Amino acid sequence: MIADETIADEMTVEQMSAQIKRLAAEKNALILVHNYQIPQIQALADILGDSLDLARRSVQATQPVIVFCGVRFMAETAKILAPDKTVLHPCPDAGCPMADMVDLEGLRALKARHPLAKVVAYVNTNSDVKAEVDVCCTSSNAVKVVEGIDADEIIFVPDCNLASYVQRFTEKKIIPWAGFCPVHRRFTVAEVKAVRERYPDALIMVHPECDPEIIDIIDEVASTNGMVKLAQSSDRKQFIVGTEEGLIHRLQRENPDKEFYSLGSPKVCPNMKKIQLIHVLQALQRDQYQVQVDATIARRARKALDEMLNYV
Numbered sequence: 001m002i003a004d005e006t007i008a009d010e011m012t013v014e015q016m017s018a019q020i021k022r023l024a025a026e027k028n029a030l031i032l033v034h035n036y037q038i039p040q041i042q043a044l045a046d047i048l049g050d051s052l053d054l055a056r057r058s059v060q061a062t063q064p065v066i067v068f069c070g071v072r073f074m075a076e077t078a079k080i081l082a083p084d085k086t087v088l089h090p091c092p093d094a095g096c097p098m099a100d101m102v103d104l105e106g107l108r109a110l111k112a113r114h115p116l117a118k119v120v121a122y123v124n125t126n127s128d129v130k131a132e133v134d135v136c137c138t139s140s141n142a143v144k145v146v147e148g149i150d151a152d153e154i155i156f157v158p159d160c161n162l163a164s165y166v167q168r169f170t171e172k173k174i175i176p177w178a179g180f181c182p183v184h185r186r187f188t189v190a191e192v193k194a195v196r197e198r199y200p201d202a203l204i205m206v207h208p209e210c211d212p213e214i215i216d217i218i219d220e221v222a223s224t225n226g227m228v229k230l231a232q233s234s235d236r237k238q239f240i241v242g243t244e245e246g247l248i249h250r251l252q253r254e255n256p257d258k259e260f261y262s263l264g265s266p267k268v269c270p271n272m273k274k275i276q277l278i279h280v281l282q283a284l285q286r287d288q289y290q291v292q293v294d295a296t297i298a299r300r301a302r303k304a305l306d307e308m309l310n311y312v
């Protein structure tokens, strides 16, 4: 076993990846990886997926240890859904700025102003907020969750763009929180117009975290796994991808006969890129960093997450 960081520093990518795989097998650890992670981390994945898929796989896992390569709310979600497992998050400072945009006091005040409303939280929220809501959702089941919940008024936190996307498909009144993803907000209408001119035959697909003016003029809106399915099933040969650039690597690798381009300049989520091979190696060597969620918060948040998993 490599116990010394200096030795780890001198290893090639292949050696380090092989060492991680060996350690993961020794410890019977499942490596879950989000679609935005860097290519070397994607290559380690037992399961590579979007947030809903990874949440579901955490529940189904038979291994006692999960190494979660994604941002913190995803690792906490795995721990809440699989409390008996050891969940390791290799970089605990990899958070999601959008998740930090909701504060409990503000949410409670909004609930008090709308006593008949139920609260739907995008899974991109911190655990204490999940504990305060009726049900969670991800970008791949948000419309179904809102339609399925027993209320005509829905407070939707934190992403105002996902809220406005859902509003297009429901008669219910959505009361949005003013949060947003700083990465997806950088896509522009001018970028859409430019790619349409340059690649007139391409399918333009974007994440629902993009601004409504973008959603109005593109071809498809999907979660990251939704884009993987679109790329596989479509007859098109060229695709314009309006989400974090890590997904483009996966799309190109899985569809070598098709072409994938970022919508405008590549958009990078710095938090998703924090996890490097050395962090995963150290996570397995040192059993770090173990995700812990306060028991009361976890019990309440679990209800909202279990409910989310009823919506495929």
Ligand code: 13P
Binding pocket: 035, 049, 050, 051, 052, 124, 138, 139, 140, 181, 207, 209, 222, 223, 224, 225
């Ligand atoms: P997905 O659930 O589509 O993977 O999205 C997660 C995310 O953080 C988008 O920015």
Ligand code: SF4
Binding pocket: 071, 095, 096, 097, 098, 099, 124, 181, 182, 183, 184, 209, 244, 269, 271, 272
């Ligand atoms: Fe959060 Fe946006 Fe990064 Fe997704 S891309 S993790 S929503 S900051």
